[in-house]
Amino acid sequence: TISVFQVVFSQRMMAFLQYKNVGDELDTIRMTVRNMRMVSLSGELSPVTRINGFPWRLRFIPSSNWSECKIALICDKSTESELWACKSAFIIKIICGAVLHIKRLEHSFNCWGNEERGMEEFVRIRSNFDAKEEPVTVEVEISTDANGEKFTRKQQLKWFLPTDIVLVIGEEKIHVNKKALAAQSDYFNALFFGDFKEKNQEEIELKDIDPEEFTLVLKMMYIDEPVNDSNAEIILKIADQFGFKILSDKTEKFLMCSSTLREHTKLRLSDQYNLRFLQEFLLPHYKSVYLVHELKKSVDYKFISDEMKVKLFEGI
Known part of the structure; x- marks a missing residue:
């Protein structure tokens, strides 16, 4: 044949x-x-x-x-x-x-x-x-x-991977696999396999982290928990803090394609977490004086950087 x-x-x-x-x-x-x-x-x-x-x-x-x-x-x-x-x-x-x-x-x-x-x-x-x-x-x-x-390749962790380290977050103890987590995170790759004392410890304490927020991020990595308008900013915050580039990419794509958040909120997030594709996607929407004026009245405006404000006013 x-x-x-x-x-x-x-x-x-x-x-x-x-x-x-x-x-x-x-x-x-x-x-x-x-x-x-x-x-x-x-x-x-x-x-x-x-x-x-x-x-x-x-x-x-x-x-x-x-x-x-x-x-x-x-x-x-x-x-x-x-x-x-x-x-x-x-x-x-x-x-x-x-x-x-x-x-x-x-x-x-x-x-x-x-x-x-x-x-x-x-x-x-x-x-x-x-x-x-x-x-x-x-x-x-x-x-x-x-x-x-x-471009960062997709990866999904498996629940059945053997755990070999415990992350202590507040009163919670979360069992994870070092190599699997390091493959997704620059922070944990350095922590587990770099020249740090923690790499030989059986338990590592993570301070100033909400255990529920961190668990949400783990669920996204292990079972592909979906991004939505309620958790998008939480994911970006944790992803930025621990270098979870894949999750940051996934959330950025969601904000461009599916999110119903206000444009002003998306612009703030793109500025705050340096989401380049989202910025390029949103900035053309702010070429009118009216939209920039509406942005200035919003609660998001005070969190927008001076650099982003320059880009906004240059586009008018």
């Missing part, structure tokens, strides 16, 4: 793309459809091609009578990271019989909104496939402005 898809990878010179505002790596993903009628009407996905730290896929969707198809380029980074974004440039080549279609595009992919699933109708092919029954080859050359490996 011949596979519907054949995916091959090839390196290209950056100069070929002729985009100066994207990254320095160029790769190609190619998909060949041997027979249109072998493809389900619900569409088919190519295997993943890793390009500059991002997982890419092509999606092929025929019309109901196989006279036309849509092809989508998908950046599937959300399967690996909570928070990410990249600007990409492409050259799309479509070969159908003796016909060659070439298209150049730029597009921004990110983890918020609808962009993470790609450009679902970024190019179409029209041809009488029923008569020709010719293979269709799609080749997309991709360059990105960022390396996907820099």
